[in-house]
Amino acid sequence: MSNDVRPQSLSTFPRLLMQHAQVRPNHPATREKYLGIWQTWTWSQVAEEVRAMACGLAQLGFKRGDNLAIIGDNRPRLYWAMAAAQCLGGVPVPMYQDAVAGEMVFVLQDAGIKFAIVEDQEQVDKLLENRSQCPDLQHILYDDPRGLRHYSQTFLHGLDEVREMGRIHNRNHPDFLDAEIEKGGPDDVSVMLYTSGTTGKPKGVCQTQASFIEAGRIGCEFDRLGPDDNILSYLPMAWVGDHLFSFAQAAWAGFTINCPESSDTVMTDLREIGPSYYFAPPRVFENLLTTVMIRMEDAGALKRGMFHYFMEVARRCGAEILDGKPVAAGDRLLYAFGNLLVYGPLKNVLGMSRIRVAYTAGAAIGPDLFRFYRSIGVNLKQLYGSTETCAAVCLQPDGQIKLDTVGPPAPGVEVKIADSGEVLVRGKVMLKEYYKRPDATAEVIDAEGYFHTGDAGFFDEDGHLKIIDRAKDVGKLANGAMFAPNYIENKLKFFPQIKEAVCFGHDRSEVCAFINIDMGAVGNWAERRGIAYSGYVDLATKGEVLQLVQECVEQANAELAHDPMLADSQVHRFIVLHKELDPDDDELTRTRKVRRGFIADKYGALIDALYSGKTSQFIETEVKFEDGRKGKVSADLKIREAKTCPVAARRAA
Amino acid sequence: MGRTIGEVVLDLNNVSLSFGGVKALSDISFDVREHEVRAIIGPNGAGKSSMLNVINGVYRPQEGEIVLRGEHFSRMSPYKAAQSGIARTFQHIALFKGMSVLDNIMTGRTLKMKSNLVQQAFRLGPAWREELEHRAKVEEIIDFLEIQHIRKTPVGRLPYGLQKRVDLGRALAMEPQILLLDEPMAGMNVEEKQDMSRFILDVNDQLGTTIVLIEHDMGVVMDISDRVVVLDYGKKIGDGTPDEVRSNEEVISAYLGASH
Known part of the structure; x- marks a missing residue:
């Protein structure tokens, strides 16, 4: 609850946990769907589990200051493992579970990992593969024993076994863990999150107990989150967003986290839980909308007509009603009907009926996408922050939502714009340092204690921060006009047919783009038109598909032409790529951000072709499969010209 | 074991x-x-x-x-x-296409059911309890075969590879x-x-x-x-x-x- 006053002694996560176990012992803390049934652990049970796991870890030799790697999907025991490590004064290091073995080596070595707690055989195998390169790795603990029975290595332990060891240890030394928890202080590092590495090697961001508790407190008080809230924890545990929402905020407010049955069932689980609080990167909202749109296309004429009619009503007044602004009585009535017939059922299908607050962050969200959710009555808001700032720099307050800003600075966080346009942040939520990288730390934290975010932005007249792009991505076209690639890409990506786009234009006279089609949306579109295709490459090179994409690009151009600042950034030519950009091929980061430099190098031949007036270009690329094998895909890609709109207003002036 | x-x-x-x-x-x-x-x-x-x-x-x-x-x-x-x-699966899939994955696997438990037709038809006490037990067993198989996401999907809508997995699931239901x-x-x-x-x-x-x-x-x-x-x-x-x-x-x- 927002008004409860917490004693100063609750300055670390383990203490918060023990406090919840005392204050609300029977309140659900963690749920997980297992064997088709939602299993619940109360705060007191979670505290017991954490106690046993921590004691077990201590018995295996885990010590204050050690780093504990945590790899796997969102499983309760992996969340508890974080708390267990913190109880002992260690530092949890969650890692991306879908990384291939080779990618893990760097973090394992950099963090000097001795202990790892992983989900299952798949992750154990990856660690075993890396073991020769990581001599420090002493113990691997696993959650799910399936398939591991014949692994005879003595350094492998099941979590069940470790828990039993811990229980016995705790019985014999009942004061041990409480004493360890007492030794911890607010300035200890609470977690180390590795940056996704859009540029260069990943860096370990060390956040203290105090900073994440502060970030958790800010969020909970801002939106009045209490113990009765529910959240679905399905985003990678290594992402700062998940750590903030599923760990820090849950630990502060004492609300319930719900772990999905598997990554394939998230949609169903979302519907079953009906969370009151929801967090997702724009990509997830985008996928949800794409699915809805596809299904509506397949619906009967009556339903489709009704949907489009009421969506138009919602577009007109939905967001205003949500913000409590004055709306004409006629529209209000229509909206109420729409709520009964369309928005309500739609929210129910999406599992968003009970949502009080939903946040998005991690990348810029398309204004149309954002408006869609707000207009059907989902209180979707944006927040701004990064791994280095506990994802808590700016939050949009209820009723003051602007589509193109991320809101005013959060209470207690100082934000300043540098002369270069870069956003600077100072406050408790700031990182302590990059692990073992004083050089990198010195680069981002200046003498006055400001953290340099690397984002370009400015404050609008209401004091809301507007982020344009990554400072280093913003460039200039040959004629001097501003070129913000992200902005254009987001415009393109809002079309359900386009999954990913990469724009080029810095120091060039025109903007050109690479485009990835969305297999689901375009495949469905092709099926309904009876266009046969054999796979991704075939579909992406079909003439009809190129025409479809061209229409999208031209529509985006028309929108860009409205904005005098960006009218020169219209896309003149584009190529539809023959393969999906993929983190496994290093083209995207694990959080699915485009790695521009890498893509520009890898597809240099295509960029040259775009700017040299060719009509097609042959390309062969290496792809990595999920199991690490490599293959090649090749295609002859057509270059299409897109119509651009005249920029009359400015040209004439 | x-x-x-x-x-x-x-x-x-x-x-x-x-x-x-x-x-x-x-x-x-x-x-x-x-x-x-x-x-x-x-x-x-x-x-x-x-x-x-x-x-x-x-x-x-x-x-x-x-x-x-x-x-x-x-x-x-x-x-x-x-x-x-002895249980078996078939070369040409012989599942009930209109029934969900869950129900299809449940049919594999038929021989293990002890309650009689009347009890089952009216869901009387013993049949009810028994069904819960069988469902628990079936859920274990669903977990084992990693098909939680299609639990409620009619088999006819699934791709071939998954249908084969359901077929295996039904055979496993016989233990x-x-x-x-x-x-x-x-x-x-x-x-x-x-x-x-x-x-x-x-x-x-x-x-x-x-x-x-x-x-x-x-x-x-x-x-x-x-x-x-x-x-x-x-x-x-x-x-x-x-x-x-x-x-x-x-x-x-x-x-x-x-x-x-």
Whole structure:
């Protein structure tokens, strides 16, 4: 609850946990769907589990200051493992579970990992593969024993076994863990999150107990989150967003986290839980909308007509009603009907009926996408922050939502714009340092204690921060006009047919783009038109598909032409790529951000072709499969010209 | 539990089967040991499926006998086979297409249900409790085969590879001691084959189930089987470990042609 006053002694996560176990012992803390049934652990049970796991870890030799790697999907025991490590004064290091073995080596070595707690055989195998390169790795603990029975290595332990060891240890030394928890202080590092590495090697961001508790407190008080809230924890545990929402905020407010049955069932689980609080990167909202749109296309004429009619009503007044602004009585009535017939059922299908607050962050969200959710009555808001700032720099307050800003600075966080346009942040939520990288730390934290975010932005007249792009991505076209690639890409990506786009234009006279089609949306579109295709490459090179994409690009151009600042950034030519950009091929980061430099190098031949007036270009690329094998895909890609709109207003002036 | 290959559990002695003038199987003998993965391979029409049908009692061989755990059968029946813990999957999927995955797997529990028709129809106490128990068992299988996301999906809407997995799930619902798999990987792509191989090995390893499988794909068979029987035109032409079979002259000529 927002008004409860917490004693100063609750300055670390383990203490918060023990406090919840005392204050609300029977309140659900963690749920997980297992064997088709939602299993619940109360705060007191979670505290017991954490106690046993921590004691077990201590018995295996885990010590204050050690780093504990945590790899796997969102499983309760992996969340508890974080708390267990913190109880002992260690530092949890969650890692991306879908990384291939080779990618893990760097973090394992950099963090000097001795202990790892992983989900299952798949992750154990990856660690075993890396073991020769990581001599420090002493113990691997696993959650799910399936398939591991014949692994005879003595350094492998099941979590069940470790828990039993811990229980016995705790019985014999009942004061041990409480004493360890007492030794911890607010300035200890609470977690180390590795940056996704859009540029260069990943860096370990060390956040203290105090900073994440502060970030958790800010969020909970801002939106009045209490113990009765529910959240679905399905985003990678290594992402700062998940750590903030599923760990820090849950630990502060004492609300319930719900772990999905598997990554394939998230949609169903979302519907079953009906969370009151929801967090997702724009990509997830985008996928949800794409699915809805596809299904509506397949619906009967009556339903489709009704949907489009009421969506138009919602577009007109939905967001205003949500913000409590004055709306004409006629529209209000229509909206109420729409709520009964369309928005309500739609929210129910999406599992968003009970949502009080939903946040998005991690990348810029398309204004149309954002408006869609707000207009059907989902209180979707944006927040701004990064791994280095506990994802808590700016939050949009209820009723003051602007589509193109991320809101005013959060209470207690100082934000300043540098002369270069870069956003600077100072406050408790700031990182302590990059692990073992004083050089990198010195680069981002200046003498006055400001953290340099690397984002370009400015404050609008209401004091809301507007982020344009990554400072280093913003460039200039040959004629001097501003070129913000992200902005254009987001415009393109809002079309359900386009999954990913990469724009080029810095120091060039025109903007050109690479485009990835969305297999689901375009495949469905092709099926309904009876266009046969054999796979991704075939579909992406079909003439009809190129025409479809061209229409999208031209529509985006028309929108860009409205904005005098960006009218020169219209896309003149584009190529539809023959393969999906993929983190496994290093083209995207694990959080699915485009790695521009890498893509520009890898597809240099295509960029040259775009700017040299060719009509097609042959390309062969290496792809990595999920199991690490490599293959090649090749295609002859057509270059299409897109119509651009005249920029009359400015040209004439 | 576990993969210590044990005693002979199933022994076929001099089995011959003919349909009118066509000799489908002639004088075939082989045995299956507890906990092993036993493959039957051979070209089309070699009599592989007939062999499975003999084991679970669909076909009655004119000669020979089947010894199941020391018990001699000259005539096996499908019911007896099922009761003695033999389950099977089919080459051509025979699931209830309009029913959900969950319900399809539930049908595999039929033999284990003790409550009577009336109790079940009206969901009376014992039937209710029993259903919960069976559902729990079915959920374990769903978890084991990693098909939670399609639990409530009608089988007819699933891609082929997943239907095959559901088929396996239904057979597992019987908690069989011996599992007969009829071309579990036919018509699958490489990835689906890998998945299925892993599940078969997991069943064998974790549940300790003895597995007899027919398969076309030599690569898969050689990878996952302990011993292989090779049939050709209804006759046994090879029997042994994958390595022995691979170097067997007769097998090579049956598969690759004599001129090679």
